[in-house]
Amino acid sequence: MATEKSKILVIGGTGNIGKFMVEGSAKAGNPTFALVREASLSDTVKGKTVQGFKDLGVTIIHGDLEDHESLVKAIKQVDVVISTVGRIRLLDQTKIISAIKEAGNVKRFLPSEFGTDPDKTSVVEPANTLVFAAKREIRRAVEAEGIPYTYIVNNCFAGFYVSSLVQFEPRLTSPPRDKVTIFGDGNAKVVFNKEEDIAAYVIRAVDDPRTLNKTLYINPPKNTLSMNEMVTLWENKIGKSLDKTHISEEQVLENIKAYPDPVPANILLSINHSVFVKGDQTNFIIDPDFGVEATELYPDVKYTSVEDYLSQFA
Amino acid sequence: MATEKSKILVIGGTGNIGKFMVEGSAKAGNPTFALVREASLSDTVKGKTVQGFKDLGVTIIHGDLEDHESLVKAIKQVDVVISTVGRIRLLDQTKIISAIKEAGNVKRFLPSEFGTDPDKTSVVEPANTLVFAAKREIRRAVEAEGIPYTYIVNNCFAGFYVSSLVQFEPRLTSPPRDKVTIFGDGNAKVVFNKEEDIAAYVIRAVDDPRTLNKTLYINPPKNTLSMNEMVTLWENKIGKSLDKTHISEEQVLENIKAYPDPVPANILLSINHSVFVKGDQTNFIIDPDFGVEATELYPDVKYTSVEDYLSQFA
Numbered sequence: 001m002a003t004e005k006s007k008i009l010v011i012g013g014t015g016n017i018g019k020f021m022v023e024g025s026a027k028a029g030n031p032t033f034a035l036v037r038e039a040s041l042s043d044t045v046k047g048k049t050v051q052g053f054k055d056l057g058v059t060i061i062h063g064d065l066e067d068h069e070s071l072v073k074a075i076k077q078v079d080v081v082i083s084t085v086g087r088i089r090l091l092d093q094t095k096i097i098s099a100i101k102e103a104g105n106v107k108r109f110l111p112s113e114f115g116t117d118p119d120k121t122s123v124v125e126p127a128n129t130l131v132f133a134a135k136r137e138i139r140r141a142v143e144a145e146g147i148p149y150t151y152i153v154n155n156c157f158a159g160f161y162v163s164s165l166v167q168f169e170p171r172l173t174s175p176p177r178d179k180v181t182i183f184g185d186g187n188a189k190v191v192f193n194k195e196e197d198i199a200a201y202v203i204r205a206v207d208d209p210r211t212l213n214k215t216l217y218i219n220p221p222k223n224t225l226s227m228n229e230m231v232t233l234w235e236n237k238i239g240k241s242l243d244k245t246h247i248s249e250e251q252v253l254e255n256i257k258a259y260p261d262p263v264p265a266n267i268l269l270s271i272n273h274s275v276f277v278k279g280d281q282t283n284f285i286i287d288p289d290f291g292v293e294a295t296e297l298y299p300d301v302k303y304t305s306v307e308d309y310l311s312q313f314a
Numbered sequence: 315m316a317t318e319k320s321k322i323l324v325i326g327g328t329g330n331i332g333k334f335m336v337e338g339s340a341k342a343g344n345p346t347f348a349l350v351r352e353a354s355l356s357d358t359v360k361g362k363t364v365q366g367f368k369d370l371g372v373t374i375i376h377g378d379l380e381d382h383e384s385l386v387k388a389i390k391q392v393d394v395v396i397s398t399v400g401r402i403r404l405l406d407q408t409k410i411i412s413a414i415k416e417a418g419n420v421k422r423f424l425p426s427e428f429g430t431d432p433d434k435t436s437v438v439e440p441a442n443t444l445v446f447a448a449k450r451e452i453r454r455a456v457e458a459e460g461i462p463y464t465y466i467v468n469n470c471f472a473g474f475y476v477s478s479l480v481q482f483e484p485r486l487t488s489p490p491r492d493k494v495t496i497f498g499d500g501n502a503k504v505v506f507n508k509e510e511d512i513a514a515y516v517i518r519a520v521d522d523p524r525t526l527n528k529t530l531y532i533n534p535p536k537n538t539l540s541m542n543e544m545v546t547l548w549e550n551k552i553g554k555s556l557d558k559t560h561i562s563e564e565q566v567l568e569n570i571k572a573y574p575d576p577v578p579a580n581i582l583l584s585i586n587h588s589v590f591v592k593g594d595q596t597n598f599i600i601d602p603d604f605g606v607e608a609t610e611l612y613p614d615v616k617y618t619s620v621e622d623y624l625s626q627f628a
Contacts, residue, residue: 039571088440091447116589120598123588126402127581133405133451134443153605155595158623166590168583175624183586188593194618201608201615210606217600218608222619227590233621237628249591256583257353267441269482269570272497274437275430276480276541277563279502281469284434286531291467292524294515294532301515304508305536307547309472310489314551 006107006207007078009033011065011085011096013053014046017114017157017195018084024199025082026056033059035074065092071099075106080206083112088266090134097141108206109147111138114198117153117215124256150205151215154198155191162192165234166227175234179243183252186228186244191219320421320521321392323347325379325399325410327367328360331428331471331509332398338513339396340370347373349388379406385413389420394520397426404448411455422520423461425452428512431467431529438570464519465529468512469505476506479548480541489548493557497566500542500558505533 008025012018013034025032034053040046041062050060061077063070065085075081081100083093093111100106116123118135142149156162165175166183201218205211225233235241247255274280286293295303322339326332327348339346348367354360355376364374375391377384379399389395395414397407407425414420430437432449456463470476479489480497515532519525539547549555561569588594600607609617 088443091443092439116585116595117598121588121594122592123594124584125406127584127588129402129405129448130444130581131585133447137447137451153595156589158618158620162620162623166586168586183590186590188590189596190589190593191595192620192623194623197615197617200617201612204612204615205608208611210611215600215605216608216611217605219596219600220609220617220619222621223617224596225620230620230624234624234628237621237624249587252583252587252591256587266570267444269566270438270441271430271445272480272482273563273566273570274435274441275470275504276497276500276502277566278436279504280435280437281430281505282503282533282538284431286529286533291529291531294519294530295534297522297524297530298515298518301511301518303511303514303534303537304472305534306472306476306506306539306544307536307551309476309506309508310544310548310551314548 005030006080007031007033008080008082008203008206009035009061009074009078011035011081011083012089012112013084014040014043014049015084015086017112019049020195020199021082021084021202022053022058023056024196024203026053026058028200028203030203031059031078032057033061033074033078035061035063035071037064038062065089065095068095068099068102071095072102075099075103079106080108080110081106082110082202082206084114085112087131090131090138093138094141097138097145097147100147101145107148108212109142109149110152110202110206111135111142111149113152114154114157116155117151117217124253126256148212150211150213152198152202152205152218153215154193154201154218156193157198158192158194161190162230165231176242177238177240179245180231181245181247182227182231183247184249186231186246187226189224189226190230192223192225192230193218193220319344320394321345321347322394322396322517322520323349323375323388323392325349325395325397326403326426327398328354328357328363329398329400331426333363334509334513335396335398335516336367336372337370338510338517340367340372342514342517344517345373345392346371347375347388347392349375349377349385351378352376379403379409382409382413382416385409386416389413389417393420394422394424395420396424396516396520398428399426401445404445404452407452408455411452411459411461414461415459421462422526423456423463424466424516424520425449425456425463427466428468428471430469431465431531438567440570462526464525464527466512466516466519466532467529468507468515468532470507471512472506472508475504476544479545490556491552491554493559494545495559495561496541496545497561498563500545500560501540503538503540504544506537506539506544507532507534 013022061074118132164172327336375388432446478486
């Protein structure tokens with residue numbers, strides 16, 4: 001292990017997970033840097049978080065994933081980069097990867113993971129496509145670029161899963177005292193970790209040669225429990241038995257499919273930006289190595305022109 | 315080209331895009347098969363679609379991506395597999411890939427694409443993570459398995475983009491007659507295709523050696539238009555000029571970020587299924603080749619047990 005404390009940059013530090021990493025790093029005595037967007041400073045909640053960081057001696061760097069130069073400059077100041085960007089920004093981490101390559105000094109990169117292992121999960125849709133595919137793509141990009149990494153698999157956050165006793169409809173903020181709904185038979189073993197503990201392990205791992213190019217699983221034996229076991233722990237604490245309803249796997253799968261899934265407005269708008277602002281459909285040459293054009297191949301197909309299509313409405 | 319018409323299986327045939335493929339295939343005289351889930355048959359709209367397929371002579375096969383054997387059996391009957399599964403099932407196509415490998419007879423696979431080229435797009439989040447990453451992952455899986463493929467890049471659907479003249483808030487079903495909002499300067503060139511035309515090109519391409527292991531771009535010259543040009547076509551048709559408001563790229567990007575993005579209930583529930591029913595956090599061995607466990611590496615860290623964590627609520 002390094003005798004001097006590694007300098008750590010957290011990207012996404014004002015988010016739910018990032019906050020714990022910044023605080024954990026600063027409290028462990030590591031010189032700590034947080035990349036913060038201008039927009040976050042004008043946000044009341046995030047502004048308060050940033051003030052808390054400053055009180056802990058954290059260096060705030062104003063920057064953005066979109067601003068390559070500021071990113072490279074921030075990265076050049078540190079040894080370790082921890083990304084905690086949110087779900088819908090996962091693939092923007094390719095910009096961090098590019099900046100790390102250019103900076104050339106980073107000894108360890110921790111991409112944003114902080115859940116179940118994306119290479120080991122059997123998760124069904126929609127989460128496989130909407131969450132885990134991006135995490136896998138970033139893992140493969142990190143490996144392809146030869147960037148030294150550690151993947152953090154902390155499994156379930158206690159603040160989300162233990163506080164609620166896994167009751168989400170509606171989501172409880174403290175465990176129920178009368179009844180509880182249990183997924184399946186409730187015997188699958190699950191891992192729960194308190195947010196501050198996760199940060200403590202992460203900060204230990206960032207300059208540990210034993211975690212280089214490895215996945216760090218945070219699986220404390222005492223916290224590897226089935227849902228049934230967790231419910232029993234709670235029942236013992238309150239000295240009362242809860243009414244239990246089991247929801248079968250078949251029913252869980254049906255419920256997932258029953259949720260409506262319209263294209264969210266923000267997805268549609270980002271596609272429109274790509275198409276109507278950037279011109280992504282037409283701004284490249286169709287090289288015969290990879291592509292062919294349909295109207296050239298099949299000139300006899302009579303297609304409907306936009307002009308004719310519009311006629312039906314005129 | 316084949317002298318006998320290729321036999322075509324459409325997976326996802328009751329969906330928005332799939333319907334056109336099934337109908338296009340049947341109308342072109344190809345022996346056509348549609349894999350339909352039991353659940354689709356009890357759905358009124360989809361039930362009607364399936365009846366329409368039968369009227370066209372389409373063979374309905376009852377099956378499901380989850381049922382590997384039925385999938386292999388269906389695939390063994392055909393030469394070509396066209397997948398039109400929806401956005402949130404994109405990665406489930408790995409099950410189609412496995413079945414195609416096992417069946418061993420498929421001459422061409424068309425994974426579900428039907429939009430902008432995912433390898434060429436500069437799309438910003440959230441659509442990059444939530445749509446295009448999955449399409450890229452499936453492309454790479456198809457290539458890694460050596461399955462003969464054609465990727466279909468049809469760019470914009472006319473029924474969605476031309477009918478609305480790209481007005482989505484609220485979404486119009488016919489072009490506006492008074493005012494129109496234009497993305498950016500409105501000069502980026504975009505490609506629009508009518509759904510039936512797309513199907514016609516696709517059915518031509520499925521057994522064409524010129525499209526083997528290539529991307530088929532459907533870019534008709536007459537339909538490669540900027541938004542400004544499309545608006546002008548419409549103005550000429552109705553003999554009236556529209557009031558135009560341009561929305562700057564900066565504003566588009568700000569609007570994308572301004573949309574709320576809570577974790578949708580169906581994503582959360584599919585994660586819960588993986589964790590609490592399948593036990594994905596604990597059902598594999600942490601092999602030292604890829605992983606290490608935190609409490610073993612750092613036994614001095616005093617972590618909070620679930621039991622202690624629950625005490626705060628008791």
